[in-house]
Amino acid sequence: MPSRGKRAWFQYAQTASAAQSILPIYALLFHMQCARSMYIVLISWLALRTGGDVTSVGKVLICWQVLALTVGPFAGHLIDRTRRRRAFAAGEMIHASGVAVLGLIVWAYGPQPTPLAVLYATASFVSLGSLLSYPSSQALLQRAGATALMRAVSRGILAGQAGNIVGAAIGGLCLAALSMTACLLVCAGFSLVAATLTSLVNDNDDLGARSHGAHGRDLAQGLSQTLANPHIRISGCALILAFASAHASNALLAAFTRFDLNLSSETYGFLAAMYSGGGVLGSVVLSALFNRTSEGLLIAVGTVFLAAATAGFSSAHTPIEALFWQGAIGLSFTIVRAGCDVTILKTVPTRMVGRVRSNIDAAIGVAAVAVYLLPTLLHGFAARDMFVGLSVAFACGSGLILWLQWRAAKADLPQPSGDSKVISPSPSCVRPRD
Numbered sequence: 001m002p003s004r005g006k007r008a009w010f011q012y013a014q015t016a017s018a019a020q021s022i023l024p025i026y027a028l029l030f031h032m033q034c035a036r037s038m039y040i041v042l043i044s045w046l047a048l049r050t051g052g053d054v055t056s057v058g059k060v061l062i063c064w065q066v067l068a069l070t071v072g073p074f075a076g077h078l079i080d081r082t083r084r085r086r087a088f089a090a091g092e093m094i095h096a097s098g099v100a101v102l103g104l105i106v107w108a109y110g111p112q113p114t115p116l117a118v119l120y121a122t123a124s125f126v127s128l129g130s131l132l133s134y135p136s137s138q139a140l141l142q143r144a145g146a147t148a149l150m151r152a153v154s155r156g157i158l159a160g161q162a163g164n165i166v167g168a169a170i171g172g173l174c175l176a177a178l179s180m181t182a183c184l185l186v187c188a189g190f191s192l193v194a195a196t197l198t199s200l201v202n203d204n205d206d207l208g209a210r211s212h213g214a215h216g217r218d219l220a221q222g223l224s225q226t227l228a229n230p231h232i233r234i235s236g237c238a239l240i241l242a243f244a245s246a247h248a249s250n251a252l253l254a255a256f257t258r259f260d261l262n263l264s265s266e267t268y269g270f271l272a273a274m275y276s277g278g279g280v281l282g283s284v285v286l287s288a289l290f291n292r293t294s295e296g297l298l299i300a301v302g303t304v305f306l307a308a309a310t311a312g313f314s315s316a317h318t319p320i321e322a323l324f325w326q327g328a329i330g331l332s333f334t335i336v337r338a339g340c341d342v343t344i345l346k347t348v349p350t351r352m353v354g355r356v357r358s359n360i361d362a363a364i365g366v367a368a369v370a371v372y373l374l375p376t377l378l379h380g381f382a383a384r385d386m387f388v389g390l391s392v393a394f395a396c397g398s399g400l401i402l403w404l405q406w407r408a409a410k411a412d413l414p415q416p417s418g419d420s421k422v423i424s425p426s427p428s429c430v431r432p433r434d
Contacts, residue, residue, distance in 0.1 A: 022152055024200035025140050026159040031197065032092065032133055033163030034170075035190035039099055041171030041272055042183050043123065044254045046106070050113045060119045061250050062372040064127035068358075068365035075131040076358025077219055080351055084136045089198040091132030096191035098126035103184030129191070135357040140201065142345050142353060150295075153341045157334055158284060164276030172268060222355025230408040231347050234401060235340035236360045238299045240367045241397045242336040245306055245329055247368040248390050249275055251375065256383040261322060274323045278330030295346075296405055298339030303401050306332035307394035314387035 040061070047060040079087045102122040106114050141156050142149070167190065174183040226232055249272070257268040309332050313325035348356045374386050 022141065024197055025137065026155060027197050028088065028140075028194050028201070029137055029156050029159040030163040030166075031190050031194035032137065033160040034167035035092075035095060035099070035187055035194065036130070037164040037167030037272070037276070038171040038174075038183075038187040038190065039095075039126065039167075040250050041168050041268070042175070042180065042187060043102075043119065044250065045175055045268070046114065046180060047116070047119055048254050048258070050116055050119065056116060057251055057254055057375070059116070059372070059376070060123050061247070062369055063120055063123040064130060065247070065365040065368040065372065067124060067127045067131060068361045069369070071128070072131050072358045072362045072365065073219060073222070073355070074358075076135055076222065076354040076356070076361075079132065079135050079139065079354030079358070080218070080222075084139045084354075085198045085201045087132050088136035088140070089195045091129040091134075091136065092191045092195035093129070095126050095129030095133065096188040096195065098122050098129065099184050099188040099191065101125075103181045103188065106184065107179075107181040131358070131361075133194075135354045135361070138341065138345070138357055139350070139353040141341075142350055149345055150338070150342050153345065154338055157338055157341075158280060161276040161280045161330070161334065165273045165280065168272035168276065169270060172270060172272070176264075219355070222352055222359060225348060225352055226356050226359040229347060230404070230411065231343050232356065232360075234296075234299065234404045234408060235343045236363055237397070237401050237404065238303055238336050239340045239360055240364050241303055241306060241394055241401070242333045242340070243364045244367045244371055244390070245310060245333055245394065246275070247371045248310075248387070249326070249329070251372050252383040252386055255375070256322075256387070260382060260384050261317075261319065263319060267319060271319075271322055271326055274326040275330040275333075278327035278332075278334070281327070281331055281334075295339040295343045296409075298335050299343075300402055300405060302332050302335030302337075302339060303394070303398035306336060307391055307398050310387060310394055311391035314384055314391055 043060055044057045047056040050056060099122075102118070105118055105122070137156075141152050167187075170186065171183065174186060178186075226236065253272060254268055257263045257271055261267075263271075306329065309325055309328035313322065313329060316322040316325050344356065344360075345353070371390075374389075375383075378386060
């Protein structure tokens with residue numbers, strides 16, 4: 001009995017120590033998402049003011065997706081070879097520098113509109129920081145351990161969604177009260193705080209991969225891990241749908257608010273924040289039910305709900321309706337993302353998280369590019385019509401994911417055999433361990 005009590009106390013101490021070690025990571029996620037959300041609100045409104053139509057917003061926001069597709073996989077390889085907190089700090093410093101430079105350029109042009117070419121260039125530079133920050137923060141969450149991973153991921157999403165709310169709300173209020181230069185400098189400040197907070201993260205167990213082999217081999221291993229495992233494929237497809245919804249909100253919400261609902265910039269900020277409001281609700285619920293919910297169920301329910309909520313938002317005609325359905329879309333996004341993040345972090349070895357996440361982000365980038373090109377390809381269509389089309393696409397995508405889950409579950413079932421030998425599972429269905 002004494003030895004059993006000692007083991008229980010040791011396990012409790014380990015769990016408490018792990019929980020305490022990731023508390024600073026939640027603060028990093030909050031400030032990182034504050035900066036991202038506020039930046040999207042500001043750059044969208046600035047592009048809309050400069051270009052005069054919704055296509056300008058998509059052309060600026062597409063820069064991040066192009067870089068995620070072309071540079072992202074190489075950035076993931078770099079993250080896996082370095083300390084994650086240092087990669088995160090470098091990404092946030094790059095993000096802050098790009099936003100601050102854009103603020104100074106806007107100040108230099110004064111009342112004249114800032115050229116779209118300047119917005120493209122600064123958006124590309126800012127996006128380089130995001131390519132380092134996001135996969136690094138995900139890899140840091142993995143230190144929570146398998147038993148507490150759902151709770152850690154849910155709380156991490158909660159911190160990020162809270163940051164989205166604060167950042168979007170502050171962005172809308174700043175647009176109404178301050179100059180664009182002041183707004184951009186405030187946004188850069190959030191990234192600087194996130195970079196500074198990395199000093200609170202324990203660096204002892206954050207060594208990354210120690211491999212010094214060929215870079216091409218490491219990249220091939222990351223790609224193989226992303227494509228070969230059915231659980232990763234399902235999570236990747238679900239994340240593509242979820243982030244396509246988020247990017248659709250980024251690309252179309254400003255025009256939907258201004259032209260379809262005839263609302264002000266301040267209301268636009270609150271609409272953008274409501275997306276994360278639903279995410280906060282979902283994060284709180286998932287954090288409470290972390291040990292009672294399977295990742296596969298979250299993915300299935302979340303993708304179906306995402307399609308239904310997008311269809312509801314496309315039918316909104318009043319601010320109350322728009323706020324409600326934006327919250328529903330944010331809730332579905334959180335459900336999908338929590339299930340996918342937990343699946344990936346449980347499945348992927350620690351030293352390959354950066355590569356796998358960057359490869360999935362590259363695939364997300366392909367879908368996002370298509371979303372951001374919608375206003376250009378469908379010039380003359382209202383933002384409401386585009387949301388209707390996206391809801392149909394999300395419904396088809398959710399059906400595909402349900403079918404993939406059914407196939408994976410069927411493959412995981414033990415195969416009948418006439419002899420007494422133990423049949424080992426297929427290598428593609430075994431979750432690798434570090």
